[in-house]
Amino acid sequence: MNETCRVSVERRGDVAVFWTDGYINNQGGEEIAREAYSELDRGARALIMNLEKTRIVNSIGISILIEVLEKVMERKAVLAFCGLTPTIDKTFRIMGLAQYAAIYPTEQEAMRAVGAPA
Amino acid sequence: MAQRDPAPSQPAAPGAPSVSLTIPVAPEMEIVATAQADALGEYIDMGRDKIDEVKLALVEACINAFEHAHTEDNQVHITFRVGGRREAGEWLEIEVLDRGRGFDTAGVESPSPQKTFEERRRRGWGLHIIKSLMDEVQIASGEWGTRILMRKYK
Numbered sequence: 001m002n003e004t005c006r007v008s009v010e011r012r013g014d015v016a017v018f019w020t021d022g023y024i025n026n027q028g029g030e031e032i033a034r035e036a037y038s039e040l041d042r043g044a045r046a047l048i049m050n051l052e053k054t055r056i057v058n059s060i061g062i063s064i065l066i067e068v069l070e071k072v073m074e075r076k077a078v079l080a081f082c083g084l085t086p087t088i089d090k091t092f093r094i095m096g097l098a099q100y101a102a103i104y105p106t107e108q109e110a111m112r113a114v115g116a117p118a
Numbered sequence: 119m120a121q122r123d124p125a126p127s128q129p130a131a132p133g134a135p136s137v138s139l140t141i142p143v144a145p146e147m148e149i150v151a152t153a154q155a156d157a158l159g160e161y162i163d164m165g166r167d168k169i170d171e172v173k174l175a176l177v178e179a180c181i182n183a184f185e186h187a188h189t190e191d192n193q194v195h196i197t198f199r200v201g202g203r204r205e206a207g208e209w210l211e212i213e214v215l216d217r218g219r220g221f222d223t224a225g226v227e228s229p230s231p232q233k234t235f236e237e238r239r240r241r242g243w244g245l246h247i248i249k250s251l252m253d254e255v256q257i258a259s260g261e262w263g264t265r266i267l268m269r270k271y272k
Contacts, residue, residue, distance in 0.1 A: 004146070023149055055170055056152070058177050059247055063240035070235075087170040087251070094250050095243055096231020 005054060007031050009039065015116035016044040017107070021053040029064030036068045045077050046114040050107045052083030062095050069101050078102070082110040123223060123258040126265055134201040134211070141180070143192045148180035151196050155212065158198050162208045164272045171251040172210060172270050178244040179214040179266045187218025187264060202271070209253075211269040220259040 005022035016039035018032065036047055047068075051057070057065075072079040080102040084092065092098045104110040139154055141147040152173040159169035176196075183194045195215045202208040229246050233239045249255050252268040259265070 023146070025146070027145075056149075056174055056177060058148075058174070058181060059241070059243040060181065062243075063234075066234060066240055085170055086167045087174055090171075090251070091174065091247060094247060095229075096234055099231060100235065 004028050005031070007035055009035050011039070011042075011044070012111075013117040014044055015046045015048060015111070015114055017111075017116075018047065018049045019053065020049065020051050024051075024054055024057040024061035024065075026060045026064065029061040033064050033068050037071065040071065040075050040077060046080065046116065047072060047077065048080050048082065048107065048110045048114065048116070050083045050110075051081060051085075051088060052107075054088070055085055057088050057091065059091075059095070062091065062097060066095070066097055069097065073100065078114055080104060080110045080114060082107050122220065122260040125260060125262040126258055126267075134199040136197055136199045139196045139198070140193050141196065143184045143187075143189060143194060147194075148177045148184070151180055152176055154196075154198050155210070158200055158210055162200050162210060162272055164208075164210060164270070168270060168272070172212070175248045175251045175268055175270075176212055176214070178247050179212075179268070182244045182266075183214060183216040183218065183264065186221065187216040189216050189218040189263070191217055193217075208272040209269050210272075211267065214266045214268075215263060217263040220261055220264050223257050223259050 005020045005024050005028035008019045010017050039047060069079050082104045084103060104113060137154055139151060141151055155172050155176050156169060159172060180194055197213040199211040226245060229242045248268060253271050254269040256267040
């Protein structure tokens with residue numbers, strides 16, 4: 001079986017939008033991190049991660065997302081999440097991710113908040 | 119002083135309907151186990167969000183065993199039980215048992231966002247997440263292994 005998440009990315013101006021599909025564990029987290037670092041290297045000033053097709057992010061996956069967040073902050077960029085299930089939202093808050101990254105209910109709201117082109 | 123617990127001698131909820139599953143210590147086997155939690159949660163009409171909380175707690179208990187138990191049999195034994203009365207709080211209970219080397223339950227340091235972000239100590243959240251998501255949690259560990267017993271009410 002292969003439950004590891006698939007990650008797709010689309011660039012909208014200087015905003016990179018990520019969509020995940022499936023379980024985010026160490027492998028899924030590392031895949032997201034690779035794509036995120038690549039987008040930062042290409043000059044993205046904001047990353048939006050839409051997790052609406054992910055129902056479980058384990059603590060290892062979240063620890064990798066925290067590394068991504070730290071890299072984003074070093075580059076003076078912005079990281080926003082959207083489409084979180086209540087359980088993922090709760091876990092992000094428990095681990096402190098929500099203190100440093102913005103969380104929006106929908107992708108449209110996240111896009112508006114970071115000033116992405118329509 | 120290190121705290122080593124005696125091996126539990128009684129089943130957690132005698133007589134409760136149960137399903138048992140043994141999974142190998144291998145990548146993503148924790149997700150195999152969550153399918154059982156999903157099915158039993160639906161069986162007692164537990165809400166989707168609560169089932170998701172149970173599934174994440176189970177994932178954390180499994181990966182804790184995978185990473186820290188160093189089991190000789192390379193397996194994690196899981197028992198799912200349902201119980202309670204419809205009018206008095208049905209529950210789903212999960213027991214995760216490994217026969218690894220155990221750990222000092224009193225010596226586990228509490229994680230915090232401050233340690234995670236300021237001291238870059240990002241791991242060690244598993245037990246804290248389990249306790250945050252489940253209604254009742256008992257952790258016993260000793261030379262016989264580790265048992266995490268957790269219950270969520272519908």
